[in-house]
Every structure is written in C-alpha cells, then in structure tokens.
Amino acid sequence: MVIQNGAILKSEGELVNSERMASIITKMVNVSTSEALVSNEKFSNMVLNYPSHYYTISCNDQYIFVVKKKQTVAI
Secondary structure, eight states: EEETTEEEEEOOOOGGTOHHHHHHHHHHHHHHHTTOOOOTOOOEEEEOOOSSSEEEEEOOOOOOEEEEEEEOOOO
C-alpha cells in the first residue's frame, strides 16, 4: 500500500481498499515523526508483529509504504 496525505494511492492483495488501516497507519507515522517523541532523529521504519503476519511501514517525505507479510517459522 502507498499512502500520501492519508489517502491510498495504490494498494494490492489483502491491503486493497483498506481505508481504515491507512488512517490508523498515517496517525501512527505522524506520532512517530513528531518532535515530542524523538528530537533530532528522523523516523525510518516500524514493524507491527502479529502471530500470523507482520506489517513493515516505511516512509519518506511524501509517501508511506506498507507491506504485509506472513510470518515464517524458523526451523
């Protein structure tokens, strides 16, 4: 999923038309990039882990990129 200004620009697979998720992730990124949280450091990426899958969230000055992946079991 690619998000800009809270709106989905592109989404595929399980993330198609996930407006609610885009809104939540945009809020999370906004909190993570605020000066009140960490000063003098720029947000790079975050991972949201769940038992069966995880989301990797990265951003630049314009876009938020979200990728959903299934968890793999290490043997």
